[in-house]
Amino acid sequence: MAQKKQALNIDADLARRLLGEMMLIRRFEEKAAEAYALGKIGGFLHLYIGEEAVGVGATSVLRPDDYAISAYRDHGHCLAKGADPRRAMAELFGRRDGLCKGKGGSMHLFDKTVNFLGGHAIVGAHLPLAAGVAFAIKYQGGDQVIVCYFGDGAVHQGEFHEAMNLSALWKLPVIWICENNRYAMGTSVERALAQPEIWRFGLTYGLPSERVDGMDVLAVREVVSRAVERARREKVPSLIEADTYRFRGHSMRDPAGAIYRTKEEVEREKQRDPIVLFRDRVLEAELLAEADVRALEKDVNDRIDDAVTFADASPEPPVEWLLTDVYKEDAEGV
Amino acid sequence: MAVMTYREALNVALREEMRRDPRVFVIGEEVGLYEGAYKVTQGLLKEFGPQRVVDTPIAESGFTGVGIGAAMVGLRPVVEMMTFNFAMLALDQIVNSAAKMYYMSGGQYNIPIVIRGPGGPAHQLAAQHSQSMEVYFYHVPGLKVVRPSTPMDAKGLLKSAIRDDNPVIFIESETLYAVKGEVPDDPEFIIPLGQAVVRREGTDVTVIAYMGMMYRALEAAEELAKEGISVEIVDPRTLRPMDTETIIGSVRKTHRAVVVEAGAGFAGMGSEISASITECAFDDLDAPIERVTGENAPMPYARNLERAKTPSKEKIVDAVRRVCHAQGS
Ligand SMILES: Cc1ncc(C[n+]2csc(CCOP(=O)(O)OP(=O)(O)O)c2C)c(N)n1
Ligand SMILES: [Mg+2]
Numbered sequence: 001m002a003q004k005k006q007a008l009n010i011d012a013d014l015a016r017r018l019l020g021e022m023m024l025i026r027r028f029e030e031k032a033a034e035a036y037a038l039g040k041i042g043g044f045l046h047l048y049i050g051e052e053a054v055g056v057g058a059t060s061v062l063r064p065d066d067y068a069i070s071a072y073r074d075h076g077h078c079l080a081k082g083a084d085p086r087r088a089m090a091e092l093f094g095r096r097d098g099l100c101k102g103k104g105g106s107m108h109l110f111d112k113t114v115n116f117l118g119g120h121a122i123v124g125a126h127l128p129l130a131a132g133v134a135f136a137i138k139y140q141g142g143d144q145v146i147v148c149y150f151g152d153g154a155v156h157q158g159e160f161h162e163a164m165n166l167s168a169l170w171k172l173p174v175i176w177i178c179e180n181n182r183y184a185m186g187t188s189v190e191r192a193l194a195q196p197e198i199w200r201f202g203l204t205y206g207l208p209s210e211r212v213d214g215m216d217v218l219a220v221r222e223v224v225s226r227a228v229e230r231a232r233r234e235k236v237p238s239l240i241e242a243d244t245y246r247f248r249g250h251s252m253r254d255p256a257g258a259i260y261r262t263k264e265e266v267e268r269e270k271q272r273d274p275i276v277l278f279r280d281r282v283l284e285a286e287l288l289a290e291a292d293v294r295a296l297e298k299d300v301n302d303r304i305d306d307a308v309t310f311a312d313a314s315p316e317p318p319v320e321w322l323l324t325d326v327y328k329e330d331a332e333g334v
Numbered sequence: 335m336a337v338m339t340y341r342e343a344l345n346v347a348l349r350e351e352m353r354r355d356p357r358v359f360v361i362g363e364e365v366g367l368y369e370g371a372y373k374v375t376q377g378l379l380k381e382f383g384p385q386r387v388v389d390t391p392i393a394e395s396g397f398t399g400v401g402i403g404a405a406m407v408g409l410r411p412v413v414e415m416m417t418f419n420f421a422m423l424a425l426d427q428i429v430n431s432a433a434k435m436y437y438m439s440g441g442q443y444n445i446p447i448v449i450r451g452p453g454g455p456a457h458q459l460a461a462q463h464s465q466s467m468e469v470y471f472y473h474v475p476g477l478k479v480v481r482p483s484t485p486m487d488a489k490g491l492l493k494s495a496i497r498d499d500n501p502v503i504f505i506e507s508e509t510l511y512a513v514k515g516e517v518p519d520d521p522e523f524i525i526p527l528g529q530a531v532v533r534r535e536g537t538d539v540t541v542i543a544y545m546g547m548m549y550r551a552l553e554a555a556e557e558l559a560k561e562g563i564s565v566e567i568v569d570p571r572t573l574r575p576m577d578t579e580t581i582i583g584s585v586r587k588t589h590r591a592v593v594v595e596a597g598a599g600f601a602g603m604g605s606e607i608s609a610s611i612t613e614c615a616f617d618d619l620d621a622p623i624e625r626v627t628g629e630n631a632p633m634p635y636a637r638n639l640e641r642a643k644t645p646s647k648e649k650i651v652d653a654v655r656r657v658c659h660a661q662g663s
Contacts, residue, residue: 067407100440110439117406118439122430128396129431132403139359139385139409162396169391325437326475328444328499 008218008285015287018060018217020296022052022275025076027304028085032075032092032106035308036252041092044121045106048076050247053274054179055080057220058147061228065115067137067146069130072107072121073179077149082114085303086310095314102317103325117146123184124157126150127176131163134172138235145173145231147224153184155201156192164239168205173231175224176202176239179214181246186260202239214242215272245269336519341511343485344374344450347492348412350521352382355410358496361388361397362414362451371416372452372511398424398449402431402501405445412496418453418467418505425470432501433476448495450504454545455596455644457509461632464640466597471503472574472606478502478527479573483548485515487571490525498527507545530577532584536566539654540584542607543594544569547645551594554650563658573603581607582614589620590657596644599627621660624653 008015029047036045048055051073059068059080070077078088083099091098092106099111108119117133120126130148137144154160155178167174178198182189189196202209208230212223220242227238247270249255282288288296338346352358359382364371366379366389379387390397394415401411415421421428428449436444453467472479478500482488488506495502533548534555543551548569555565568584570576585591591611593604604625611623626645634640 098440100438100442103440104438108438110442112439112442117403117443118435120431122426125395125399125426125431128399128427129403129406131396132400132405133407134403135400136404136407136409139404159395159399162391162393163399165391166393166396166400325439325441327478328436328441 008281008287010218010287012287015282016292016296018056019275019278019282019288019293020300021056021080022217022278023296023300024085024303025052025056025079026275027300028075028079028089028307031304031308032089033252035093040312041106042094043105043107044072045092045252046073046250047246047248048073050269050273051179051181051214051244052076053217053220053278054177054214054242054244055149057217058175058177058224060221061225062147063144066144067115067117067133068149069117069126069133069146070119070149071123071126071151071154072119073151074107074109074119078109078111078116078119081111081116083109083111083116085307089307089311090314093311093314094316095311096317097310097314101321103321123151124154124159127154127159127163128166130174131166131172134167134174134237135170137173143232145175145228147175147177149177149179151184152178152180152182152189152198153187154178155198156184161201164202164205164207167237168207171235172237173235174237175227175231176237177224178239178241179244180241181244183246183250183260185250185254188260199239199241207237207239209239211241211243214244215274215277217274217278245272335516337514338485338517339511340485340488340506340513340515341372341374343489343517344492344506345376346517347489347496348375348378349381351493351496352378352386354521357408357410358412359386359388359409360412360414361390361401363390363392363416365389365414370414372508375414394420394423395427398427399431401447402427402435402445405447406435406443410446410496412448412450415449415451417463417508418451419463419465421449421451421467422470428471428477428501428503429474433474436500437476444499445501446499448492448502448504450492451506452508452511453505454507455509455628455633456507458635458637458640460635464633466595466628468503468505468573469597469602472603476501477574480504480527480571481544481573482506482571483510483545483569485513485517487525489517490523491527491571493524494527497524502527509546525571527572528575528577529572530568530570530580532580533567533569534565536564536588538564538588539590539592539658540566540568540581540588541592541594541650541654542568542570542581544571545596547594547596550645550647551650553647554654557647557651558654563654565654576607576610578610578614582611585611585615586618589618591619591623592626592650592653592657593623594626594645594650595628597628598630599625600630602627621657624657626650626653
């Protein structure tokens with residue numbers, strides 16, 4: 001036992017934090033799915049269930065003044081960065097107390113108070129933005145970094161390659177994290193990429209690149225922490241391919257994801273559930289006791305129930321808001 | 335006042351704004367070492383160094399996105415499109431990222447960026463290098479669109495665009511870079527976005543035109559003056575937001591309007607301007623509005639075909655004659 005404790009190399013507080021955050025995101029997503037079924041959430045809703053270890057592990061090695069940016073499957077990244085689940089849920093509900101006043105929705109969560117730079121729904125387009133943020137950090141002489149999460153689908157796009165090249169060419173403090181869940185909607189990596197080992201694309205551009213088990217929050221933590229150090233101290237970007245899997249369909253409109261992948265495959269992958277794996281490990285290492293886990297569960301459930309109640313109670317945005325925030329008119333630059 | 339070319343006026347505007355605000359930087363293809371494909375950024379690398387005058391690979395979408403990302407966290411980029419035709423590759427970044435970020439984020443992230451470069455009909459550059467690009471942008475809420483016709487406007491409007499907190503599309507013209515004119519020396523001289531200007535006063539008909547077409551309209555007005563037709567020319571300068579007040583004010587005075595645009599007419603700027611005149615000043619009109627537009631074809635290479643594609647002075651003169659000789663109500 002003592003040896004196992006050693007092997008995990010974390011303390012009880014960190015174990016509680018990592019497990020708690022993954023559970024919070026999981027619960028948030030489950031409740032969002034329920035609300036979607038009830039018609040309280042509209043549009044596209046992409047759940048992060050199964051992939052929690054990536055966002056939580058990566059964020060756990062960032063400083064609060066570091067940045068994160070994501071695609072449309074963004075709830076987990078936004079919550080991990082520290083956004084208030086109540087305001088995130090209210091945004092999904094399209095309410096005035098939402099993070100973006102109800103104007104963004106599930107795919108466009110932004111929270112400036114925690115340096116979460118969005119929620120972008122054009123596949124590949126936020127990679128150049130991340131490079132730009134890193135450019136600005138360097139320009140301003142700062143030592144922050146930005147973590148950019150994107151799917152395997154973004155690797156199909158030209159902008160992925162443009163962004164890899166620019167970040168390497170200009171030595172920008174960005175950590176590229178590809179969440180390879182093996183599918184872009186129904187298109188598997190093998191059906192879309194002539195060279196399907198995504199991390200290798202980083203080598204082409206001279207970036208330190210590696211693959212990590214995206215279901216292992218500690219492994220993600222370790223790999224990202226190295227990349228963050230490189231970015232912070234040496235302004236060297238890295239590409240990390242996190243091997244993960246989404247347990248649900250692409251969006252709520254693809255509930256089972258059953259046409260393009262087999263049930264057996266999904267069941268097999270669910271055995272790699274990052275929350276179950278980590279929970280078992282911390283229990284086994286006696287970092288946390290069953291009672292701690294139950295307490296965490298209760299806390300998470302209460303917080304998300306509260307988030308749903310908050311979102312439900314928040315009014316719709318006033319109609320006058322339709323025309324606000326189109327242009328910023330107080331002219332900061334003058 | 336100093337007399338300088340349109341190109342120099344832009345260069346001075348960039349220099350002054352870069353001196354004034356360390357957050358302003360220039361980024362694009364060949365802007366530094368090569369000093370700009372059209373030399374608008376001449377000397378900037380020398381004065382401001384490679385950190386603020388950034389040469390990029392040929393990756394419009396990538397470096398425009400870099401500009402937008404930098405603007406999200408406090409910088410004020412000026413992105414040069416070698417020519418605006420290439421902005422099509424960055425159209426997604428401009429429309430889906432820059433224009434909407436402030437709105438999507440509920441007012442958290444505005445994008446103070448200028449995207450500038452030459453566009454519009456040039457000299458025998460053929461279909462892919464010679465088109466009026468403003469149409470792709472002025473439709474989009476969240477963008478401002480500027481087309482400066484004179485050296486003074488080039489300076490005053492570019493400075494305003496750089497100080498603006500929103501994405502501004504600033505489309506110059508290859509054919510105007512060498513045009514000379516008076517430009518105020520005062521580094522605080524600016525022309526606010528969204529203000530049209532009356533280029534020539536007249537009483538019989540209002541002609542609305544910008545860039546090369548504005549100069550052609552001035553020539554047409556000279557000729558028409560000989561026939562006793564007094565033409566007022568309004569140059570919108572900023573297409574979005576459009577100063578309809580000045581346009582409508584002029585039409586209320588002259589009771590007649592001709593809108594000229596270089597680009598293909600279908601769903602063009604002329605359609606928008608004539609629609610707003612009809613909506614706001616229908617009762618003041620003594621004749622139907624005429625549009626003089628480019629033909630609905632890609633830009634041909636051959637000199638004679640190219641000439642036929644873009645509105646000529648003669649076409650403007652004819653249109654003005656028609657509206658002036660139409661029976662008033
Ligand atoms: C440019 C663009 N093309 C197509 C789409 C439609 N689309 C939305 S998500 C998606 C799949 C993306 O997959 P991936 O990047 O692997 O992310 P995942 O959904 O697996 O998290 C597609 C094709 C889009 N949003 N943007
Ligand atoms: Mg995927």
